Structure formats: structure tokens, C-alpha cells
Amino acid sequence: MTTVEIVYRYADPPTEQVATALARARDVYGIRQLSFDREARTLRVEFDATRLNAAAVTKLVREAGLEVEEDLPPIAAPAPTAAAPTA
Numbered sequence: 001m002t003t004v005e006i007v008y009r010y011a012d013p014p015t016e017q018v019a020t021a022l023a024r025a026r027d028v029y030g031i032r033q034l035s036f037d038r039e040a041r042t043l044r045v046e047f048d049a050t051r052l053n054a055a056a057v058t059k060l061v062r063e064a065g066l067e068v069e070e071d072l073p074p075i076a077a078p079a080p081t082a083a084a085p086t087a
Contacts, residue, residue: 002049003032006057007042009070021064028052028060 014022014036022043025031030051035044043066047057058071 003046004049004054005044005046006054007044007072008058008061008066008068009040009042009072011041011067011069013038013041014066018065022061022066025060025064031057031060 022034026034030048031045032048033044033046036042037044043061045057045061054071058068062068
């Protein structure tokens with residue numbers, strides 16, 4: 001699995017209908033997490049790049065009704081770090 005995050009900047013806060021539609025998008029195989037930053041007016045979507053690509057994720061977000069102003073380039077999620085050995 002290759003985890004990727006993509007961030008969308010939106011103009012207007014999502015309505016209840018849009019929020020409900022985005023919640024349903026979590027059921028799409030490959031979507032791992034959706035999180036809003038209301039202050040920055042962004043939506044961060046974490047997805048499995050072996051199942052979906054950025055274009056498919058953008059289509060899901062737009063079909064849910066979110067008015068996307070800008071989509072920032074996909075970001076590969078950092079690999080988990082192993083715990084440092086203790087002496």
C-alpha cells in the first residue's frame with residue numbers, strides 16, 4: 001500500500017449535504033481518511049495510491065459538491081519510523 005495525501009482549498013464552508021456526501025466517500029475502497037481544517041479552509045484526503053489516483057479522488061470530492069478553489073499536489077505520507085533502540 002502506498003499512502004498519499006492530497007489537500008484541497010475550498011471557497012465556501014461545506015453545507016450539511018456536502019459533508020454527508022463526503023462522509024459517504026469514505027466508503028470508497030482506497031479512501032483512508034478525510035479531515036477538514038476550517039481555519040485554513042482545506043480538506044485533506046488520505047488515500048491508497050495503489051487503488052486510486054489523484055484524479056479519481058478529486059472527482060469524488062467535486063461530485064460530493066465541495067467547491068474546490070485549488071488542489072495542491074499530492075504528498076506521499078511519511079513512512080513510519082522504527083523506534084530507536086534503547087541502551
